[in-house]
Amino acid sequence: MEDAVRLRLLEGLLKGLDEGVHIIDANGMTVYYNRKMADIEGMRPEDVIGKRIEDVFTFPDAAGSTLLQAVRLRLARENVKQTYFNQSGKAITTVNRTYPIIADGRVFGAVEIARDVTPVERLQNQLLGQSGVRYTFASIVGSSPVLREVVEQAMRAARTDSSVLIIGETGTGKELFAQSVHAASRRSQGPFVSQNCAAIPDSLMEGLLFGTARGAFTGAVDRPGLLEQADGGTLLLDEVNSLSPPLQAKLLRVLQERAVRRVGELKDRHIDVRILATINEDPLQAIAAGRLREDLYYRLSVVALLIPPLRERKEDIAQLVEVFIEKLNRRFGLAVERMHPTLRQAFLAYDWPGNVRELEHTVEGAMNLLQDERELGLSHVPLHLRRKLERALQVNASPEAPAGVGADRKHDMLAAWDETSGARGDAADEGTQGMDFASRTRDERVASRVGTWRERVQQAERQILMEVLARHGGNVSATARELGLSRQNLQYWLRELAVDPAVYRK
Structure with a gap:
């Protein structure tokens, strides 16, 4: 009862x-x-x-x-x-x-x-279809703290009309973030216009970007440029550092005046456009190399979003692969349910220089070779990619480099430090707490440490930061320049390694 x-x-x-x-x-x-x-x-x-x-x-x-x-x-x-x-x-x-x-x-x-969510989905599809946007913040896959921090920053940036510079390596999802910012902004019902600046010759880019007036050159007709086409919405300039310096100067004027002048025309046309831009290198290095105007950089980077590479958020790999498998199941008519544990280990061991795009292409290549299997394994990965994954597994299986550490990247960092340290000689000062770090070989330094490989590498990186900070009196910008890092990247590593620059300020 x-x-x-x-x-x-x-x-x-x-x-x-x-x-x-x-x-x-x-x-x-x-x-x-x-x-x-x-x-x-x-x-x-x-x-x-x-x-x-x-x-x-x-x-x-x-x-x-x-x-x-x-x-x-x-x-x-x-x-x-x-x-x-x-x-x-x-x-x-x-x-x-x-x-x-x-x-x-x-x-x-x-x-x-x-x-x-049927009504929401229908309305969203209508709005996104009108604006040319395919992605929203809901499309960003991953729950790692470093990724969620950037997503939160981007969400806050979506509330304003300020320019945004999105910094990240190739394949990290910079356009995904750009479209998400537009879709969450008050401009979401306006156009979203995107242009890869590296894909168009400079001779054509000026007319494409600013528009042309009839008679400006042989065959020229009255045609609005991308800036006018994006009026009331958002213009994304992908790889903005590929624009020539003269075009960068003209773009700077548009940002300052909120007006565009077509090629061959004397009058200005006022526009209401939000500019988003992406760059796939450290902007300060691009400025130093003459690929990016410093004044344009400051105008574009009112908000700067640094998208982390996949090697810095490997905890997101399993979730990303699950999403890719679901999408490819629909496209190929398959019913893959999971990854084999060995493939999962290989994915975690590899450093993914091509980032999320490389991971997606790897999963797609593997699923092209399936028949009716329910499990995706390392044997399904195309041979040229499988060799890379197998090498990563071997490196991470060795006693000196357990899985997930990214040994190649750490080795390169220490090797580069050896070169610069050797050139300086005995430059270490009291800020290094008496440790003659630079004068010893890498093998001696590592062998003298105790604990796991990860702890040893972190100790080495921490010591590097402490020494350079001490030499520059705690100046973060000068330290970043010497280490070849962006200021934002350096701030991340300072937090990660618990190093306080204030300790070294005189």
Whole structure:
């Protein structure tokens, strides 16, 4: 009797929820389906209960229903977006929390709690389709602290109209961040215009960017440039350091005057455009090399976003691979469910110089070689990529370089430090606390340390920072220049290694 009362209370609670609840048994048969779920899916409970879920709904994703995935994989998943169709062909988009029901080692079914986002998805697709944007902040995959910090900065930047300079290596997702800033801004319903400055010859770039007036040159017609086309919205200049100095000067004038003058025309046209720009190198090095005007840099970098390379957020790799597998399952009609542990270790060992783009291409190449396997393994990776991953595994398997450390990058840093230290001789001062770090060989230094390889490397990096800071009296900018780092990168390493520049200020 007590169990029956509890069951009725539970059923009453589920009926009153403002979220959909759908429960299936181990065979995929619906055993419970609340009224809210029926409203979300446009179905009658009697048309769903007692039937297999795949006989009632169509799931375009090759992996199928998230409920069936929970039964098959015995895995709970939270906040997974799923789009599918009911029997009338109506598209439904929900965000689901799905849990397998397991007792005594047996799977009895799965329960799913769903939130309807169909109207939001439809409106977002309409707005993004109008503006030319495919990505939002929800598209950024990863939960590592270093990535989430940049996402939070970008979200704050989206609230204003200030120019943003997005700094990051090739393949880190700079345009993803740019589109997300636009999509979250008050300009989201305006145009989003993007141009890779390195893709167009300089002779054509001026007319493309600023527009042309009829008769300006042979064959010239009245044509608005990208700046005018982006009026009321956002213009992204990808690889802005590829623009010639004269074009950079003209762009600077546009930013200052909020007006553009077409090639061959004398009058100014006022525009309302937010400028976002990306650069794939340290901007200070680009300035020193003459590839970026210093005054333009300051005008563009009102907000500067430093996108971390993948090697600095390896905890995001598994999540990224899961997203890529789901996307490629749909495209290729596959049903891959997981990575083999060896492939996961190889992905974590490798330093990914091409960043997220290289990771995605590697997963895509591997899935092209699958037949009907459910597990993605190292043997599926194309040979030229597999060799790189195998070498990374070997390096990280050695006693001197455990997995995940990124030994090649650390070795290069120490080797570069040896060169500069040797050139300075015995330049170490009292700020190094009496440690003759520069005069000893790298092997001697490392051998004298205790603890793990990671601790040894961190000790070496910390000692480097302490010595250079001491030499420059705690001046962060001067220290960054000597180490070849951006100021923002140096600040990150100071926090990471717990080094306080104030200690060295005189």
